[in-house]
Amino acid sequence: MLFGITWDTSNGDLAFALSILPILLRGMVVTIQATIAGFAIAMVLGLIFAVLKSVPLKIVSWPTIVITEFFRDTPLLVQLFFLYYVLADYNIILPAFATGALALGVQYSAYMAEVYRAGIEAVAKGQREAAKALDLSASRTFTHIILPQAVPRVVPALGNYLVSIMKDVPVLSVVTVLEMLGVARIIGDQTFNYLVPLSMVGGLYLIMTLVASALVRFVDAKLPKRGLPFK
Amino acid sequence: MSEPIIKFEKVVKSYGNYRVLNDLDFEVARGEKVTIIGPSGSGKSTVLRILMTLEKINGGVVSVGNEPLWHEQGPNGLVPAREAHLRKMRKQLGMVFQQFNLFPHMTVLRNLTEAPMSVLGLSKQDARERAEELLQLVGLADQLQKFPNQLSGGQQQRVGIARALAMRPKVMLFDEPTSALDPELVGEVLNVIAKLAEEHDLTMLLVTHEMRFAREVSDRVCFFDQGNIKEQGTPDELFTNPKEERTRAFLKAVLEG
Numbered sequence: 001m002l003f004g005i006t007w008d009t010s011n012g013d014l015a016f017a018l019s020i021l022p023i024l025l026r027g028m029v030v031t032i033q034a035t036i037a038g039f040a041i042a043m044v045l046g047l048i049f050a051v052l053k054s055v056p057l058k059i060v061s062w063p064t065i066v067i068t069e070f071f072r073d074t075p076l077l078v079q080l081f082f083l084y085y086v087l088a089d090y091n092i093i094l095p096a097f098a099t100g101a102l103a104l105g106v107q108y109s110a111y112m113a114e115v116y117r118a119g120i121e122a123v124a125k126g127q128r129e130a131a132k133a134l135d136l137s138a139s140r141t142f143t144h145i146i147l148p149q150a151v152p153r154v155v156p157a158l159g160n161y162l163v164s165i166m167k168d169v170p171v172l173s174v175v176t177v178l179e180m181l182g183v184a185r186i187i188g189d190q191t192f193n194y195l196v197p198l199s200m201v202g203g204l205y206l207i208m209t210l211v212a213s214a215l216v217r218f219v220d221a222k223l224p225k226r227g228l229p230f231k
Numbered sequence: 232m233s234e235p236i237i238k239f240e241k242v243v244k245s246y247g248n249y250r251v252l253n254d255l256d257f258e259v260a261r262g263e264k265v266t267i268i269g270p271s272g273s274g275k276s277t278v279l280r281i282l283m284t285l286e287k288i289n290g291g292v293v294s295v296g297n298e299p300l301w302h303e304q305g306p307n308g309l310v311p312a313r314e315a316h317l318r319k320m321r322k323q324l325g326m327v328f329q330q331f332n333l334f335p336h337m338t339v340l341r342n343l344t345e346a347p348m349s350v351l352g353l354s355k356q357d358a359r360e361r362a363e364e365l366l367q368l369v370g371l372a373d374q375l376q377k378f379p380n381q382l383s384g385g386q387q388q389r390v391g392i393a394r395a396l397a398m399r400p401k402v403m404l405f406d407e408p409t410s411a412l413d414p415e416l417v418g419e420v421l422n423v424i425a426k427l428a429e430e431h432d433l434t435m436l437l438v439t440h441e442m443r444f445a446r447e448v449s450d451r452v453c454f455f456d457q458g459n460i461k462e463q464g465t466p467d468e469l470f471t472n473p474k475e476e477r478t479r480a481f482l483k484a485v486l487e488g
């Protein structure tokens with residue numbers, strides 16, 4: 001029994017599968033929540049890192065480069081343990097889910113910063129020059145001229161990370177987040193049937209990643225290629 | 232000639248060891264229409280880009296309206312200008328680019344109202360009225376809701392001119408405004424520039440290969456060669472009676488080409 005739902009182990013695999021499906025779906029909801037939270041954190045933090053990296057002051061850009069390199073080159077599990085156990089030593093106690101989402105967000109923000117940077121640099125040089133000739137401020141140029149043109153270019157690459165984040169969520173089970181794979185393992189441990197729940201997790205993951213990819217393609221198709229419009 | 236609005240004094244611009252501008256002395260009077268001609272790579276664009284603050288200088292002094300552009304007054308003389316000074320100075324200049332450089336994600340109207348609203352603080356209503364007037368002037372009053380990629384090259388460049396004018400600059404810089412256009416679209420852009428040239432107060436600096444047009448609209452033509460002015464004079468002097476061998480060779484090549 002898990003989440004108050006009991007399973008049926010005496011009427012064959014199909015009945016067993018049907019009985020644990022609601023339990024796995026509960027786990028799937030957590031997986032989706034963690035994916036969305038991690039992705040949102042990574043998108044915002046990644047953009048901030050991309051901006052800080054491009055600031056022409058070394059005192060700002062260098063620490064940012066070091067920090068993002070660190071995030072990129074250390075395993076997700078290390079960052080997760082760090083947030084979960086080390087911060088607790090300093091009395092910063094985050095709930096397991098928040099810790100997991102933050103670890104995912106931090107790690108992927110480092111990747112996304114690179115994507116943003118490439119997208120920003122790909123905006124034609126003449127756009128900055130025209131903005132300067134019109135005397136637009138640096139921040140206005142970034143928010144109203146550069147970024148709206150960079151966003152449609154980066155959506156496909158950011159979308160790929162959405163799927164990657166989803167596939168990394170099972171790592172969160174080590175800090176007791178009850179996502180889908182963790183749930184399946186508990187069912188296996190208790191019923192001695194791993195084949196059915198794990199196969200179901202595989203199938204559900206396949207459906208989730210297909211949907212996520214389709215969503216990204218949809219958003220990509222909806223965005224005007226010339227840039228986000230301003231009224 | 233009245234006092235100069237633009238003044239280059241011994242200006243040096245280099246890329247690495249390569250000197251693009253070589254101790255350039257150059258003045259433009261208030262309201263004067265000056266055309267710059269010369270072979271590719273002679274530094275014509277660089278002169279305009281320095282004025283628009285898109286390129287720094289490596290030596291000498293550039294003044295706009297009697298005030299140093301790339302310097303400001305420090306306690307012990309001139310020091311390199313900070314961004315606040317450059318922003319103030321830039322307001323006096325407008326630039327039209329060879330590749331138009333319109334903002335592709337903004338409508339024609341928004342291209343024209345963006346800077347007047349965010350830089351000059353015009354209300355939406357005032358900025359729109361100004362934009363409509365200017366679009367009327369360049370003959371595009373009915374295109375204000377289009378995006379740049381829905382316009383022909385000639386129309387885009389006319390929007391580019393209107394966009395620069397919306398900031399009410401004292402000096403307009405044109406860097407080969409018709410070089411990227413199909414031949415049949417050149418005329419409509421030149422017509423707009425000719426119309427502007429009738430404005431007494433507007434100072435114009437135009438880089439172009441359209442020699443006939445240069446002859447019609449300019450008060451003075453400067454022939455650039457290897458980062459300096461090789462020869463200058465009224466259009467009649469320069470086109471009918473060039474003194475320098477380099478000028479003659481250049482004109483011959485352009486007029487035959």
Ligand SMILES: Nc1ncnc2c1ncn2[C@@H]1O[C@H](COP(=O)(O)OP(=O)(O)O)[C@@H](O)[C@H]1O
Pocket residue numbers: 246251269270271272273274275276277278
């Ligand atoms: N960013 C740059 N780096 C190096 N060389 C440059 C750069 N910009 C311009 N130049 C060189 O400066 C010279 C003058 O350029 P430019 O003013 O554009 O000439 P023009 O407009 O007369 O054709 C050219 O030889 C060009 O190659």
Ligand SMILES: [Mg+2]
Pocket residue numbers: 275276277407
């Ligand atoms: Mg040029």
